[in-house]
Amino acid sequence: MEILDAAARLFAARGFHGVSIEDIGGAVGVSGPALYRHFSGKEALLAEMLLDVSERLHASAASRVTTAPSPEAALDALLSGQIEFALSHPSLITVHDRELGNVPEPARRQIRRLQRLYVEEWVTVLSELHPACPPARLRAATHAVFGLLNSTPHSAGELPEEAMARLLLGMARTALATLNDDGS
Amino acid sequence: MEILDAAARLFAARGFHGVSIEDIGGAVGVSGPALYRHFSGKEALLAEMLLDVSERLHASAASRVTTAPSPEAALDALLSGQIEFALSHPSLITVHDRELGNVPEPARRQIRRLQRLYVEEWVTVLSELHPACPPARLRAATHAVFGLLNSTPHSAGELPEEAMARLLLGMARTALATLNDDGS
DNA sequence: CGCTGACGTTAATGGTGACTAACATCGGCG
DNA sequence: CGCCGATGTTAGTCACCATTAACGTCAGCG
Numbered sequence: 001m002e003i004l005d006a007a008a009r010l011f012a013a014r015g016f017h018g019v020s021i022e023d024i025g026g027a028v029g030v031s032g033p034a035l036y037r038h039f040s041g042k043e044a045l046l047a048e049m050l051l052d053v054s055e056r057l058h059a060s061a062a063s064r065v066t067t068a069p070s071p072e073a074a075l076d077a078l079l080s081g082q083i084e085f086a087l088s089h090p091s092l093i094t095v096h097d098r099e100l101g102n103v104p105e106p107a108r109r110q111i112r113r114l115q116r117l118y119v120e121e122w123v124t125v126l127s128e129l130h131p132a133c134p135p136a137r138l139r140a141a142t143h144a145v146f147g148l149l150n151s152t153p154h155s156a157g158e159l160p161e162e163a164m165a166r167l168l169l170g171m172a173r174t175a176l177a178t179l180n181d182d183g184s
Numbered sequence: 185m186e187i188l189d190a191a192a193r194l195f196a197a198r199g200f201h202g203v204s205i206e207d208i209g210g211a212v213g214v215s216g217p218a219l220y221r222h223f224s225g226k227e228a229l230l231a232e233m234l235l236d237v238s239e240r241l242h243a244s245a246a247s248r249v250t251t252a253p254s255p256e257a258a259l260d261a262l263l264s265g266q267i268e269f270a271l272s273h274p275s276l277i278t279v280h281d282r283e284l285g286n287v288p289e290p291a292r293r294q295i296r297r298l299q300r301l302y303v304e305e306w307v308t309v310l311s312e313l314h315p316a317c318p319p320a321r322l323r324a325a326t327h328a329v330f331g332l333l334n335s336t337p338h339s340a341g342e343l344p345e346e347a348m349a350r351l352l353l354g355m356a357r358t359a360l361a362t363l364n365d366d367g368s
Numbered sequence: 369c370g371c372t373g374a375c376g377t378t379a380a381t382g383g384t385g386a387c388t389a390a391c392a393t394c395g396g397c398g
Numbered sequence: 399c400g401c402c403g404a405t406g407t408t409a410g411t412c413a414c415c416a417t418t419a420a421c422g423t424c425a426g427c428g
Contacts, residue, residue: 015199016199017199018285021385021386034407037406042386098282137351139342143338144333148335148359150331151332158323159324164324167325173362174358175332175356175358175359176355178355178358215377216377216416225416226416
């Protein structure tokens with residue numbers, strides 16, 4: 001929805017508390033309290049936004065993994081999916097890992113659950129590729145790769161999108177290839 | 185200073201606008217307006233915090249690079265420095281790349297300058313190691329590595345600090361080693 | 369002793385912002 | 399036509415919060 005898009009851009013730029021309902025309304029051409037016709041409140045708007053992101057990421061990951069013919073292919077599918085999403089929705093990525101704390105409780109738990117499932121999707125694939133590697137290490141590596149891939153908002157415009165996608169894919173692939181080294 | 189430490193933790197957790205002067209005072213055992221004896225205002229407090237971080241990072245990088253015997257050693261020194269900082273000051277790292285937009289103008293320009301210098305320190309070293317690689321690509325890769333290294337706040341507690349440091353160092357090193365591949 | 373400067377405290381004050389109320393507009397459909 | 403639900407609008411209301419004012423305390427030192 002147009003409202004959620006505008007809100008995502010604003011939240012990413014100034015943070016949840018740095019954006020007023022008026023700002024969001026203004027960004028879509030209506031003014032202020034009109035938003036209450038569509039959302040029960042500011043927090044509910046954020047909740048819907050983050051829930052939607054988490055669902056899309058998790059659903060895409062689950063489907064890619066189950067249709068991949070091999071763990072190697074599954075990992076590549078996960079990487080491409082995350083890169084594609086991060087490049088096309090930088091604000092959503094930013095808000096997604098910054099503003100969970102402002103989501104009220106019923107929804108927050110569900111978002112957390114989906115995020116956990118998403119991470120476990122990665123950990124499962126990685127553990128097939130690196131059976132000797134303890135899960136905690138795989139989880140930490142997964143978060144590290146997310147950090148790498150989600151860096152796109154910080155290097156905005158340095159490279160054309162295609163080149164950036166290839167660069168990130170290459171870096172992430174090789175970064176994950178080190179996981180069999182025992183880390184000593 | 186104790187006030188800046190407490191403020192950093194609070195800003196990292198709830199965002200600049202999500203924290204009140206009262207909150208910060210409360211966290212150090214005084215209450216509210218007492219902080220105006222130490223800072224001219226909330227934004228000035230943030231400015232001092234970010235300026236200090238940027239200076240420390242840049243100064244440490246500059247000294248490590250100039251004393252390193254080779255580009256390879258310089259890169260390792262940069263990596264270790266950033267990892268050490270990220271692991272010991274996760275909140276500062278978080279605030280540092282989230283809240284620059286809330287710093288008022290005189291200070292903001294200076295922080296940006298230091299951040300840019302810090303990045304260029306990395307790019308210079310990398311360009312000696314990968315002479316064929318265009319600077320824009322090196323800059324993007326640098327930001328990607330920052331994202332990887334700064335992921336520690338997200339994987340808090342998965343691994344003991346030493347193991348996490350080694351994991352991040354290994355992943356970052358190999359991720360950067362791909363830079364000679366032409367990205368096609 | 370008595371001043372002074374560092375540091376705190378508790379009341380304003382003033383602005384901002386989420387949310388609600390009361391009041392249009394208007395397209396569709398009986 | 400005339401009602402209705404969806405969607406907006408503008409004017410409150412009320413809480414929160416940064417900042418300032420006015421007023422202690424007290425250690426050090428003349």
